[in-house]
Amino acid sequence: MHVESGAIVNQGAYAELRVQSETVNFQDPPPPYTPPVEGPTVTSQPIIHQTIILQVPLRSNPVYYTCDSCHERVYTKVKYVNSRKTHLLAGFICGFTCWCLICCLGAIPYLVKSFKKAEHYCPNCDKLLGTYSKI
Ligand SMILES: [Zn+2]
Structure with a gap:
């Protein structure tokens, strides 16, 4: 789509501004965002100590x-x-x-x-x- 001077022409992925037959290009779009690379995630979880007592089975004699x-x-x-x-x-x-x-x-x-x-x-x-x- 072409419009006379002072108009913004939108053609797909980029836009051009034409001012009196002089073409001004906008800067290229910024590179896509890439998340910063992080090291291994260390999360501190509480350590739970649980004592398990195994009971011997009862028999006819004292235990x-x-x-x-x-x-x-x-x-x-x-x-x-x-x-x-x-x-x-x-x-x-x-x-x-x-x-x-x-x-x-x-x-x-x-x-x-x-x-x-x-x-x-x-x-x-x-x-x-x-x-x-x-x-
Ligand atoms: Zn007791």
Whole structure:
């Protein structure tokens, strides 16, 4: 598009100003922006130290255990109590041996601690830490 003197002619990417048949070119457009090259970004994140205590599984014997209540590492105190399984086993043995008059063997589960439920207690605060039953 051509216009007479004093007009701006826009032709695509650049513009020309014509003043009385004298052509004045504007400067070339600035080079495209390139972001400055930065070094590796170092961000300071807080270091979190987390202590993980692995508890050993409870067994029928006392174990070292960390109490949830007093947060002490203790050697558990174990009480052996009769559970429902102990009564069922005693009833089964008694019923099975009743015909030969040795049903007194049904008392065996009440006498052997392997047939009872082991309850682990903290010796400091007497909190129940967990139970274990072999049967
Ligand atoms: Zn405790």
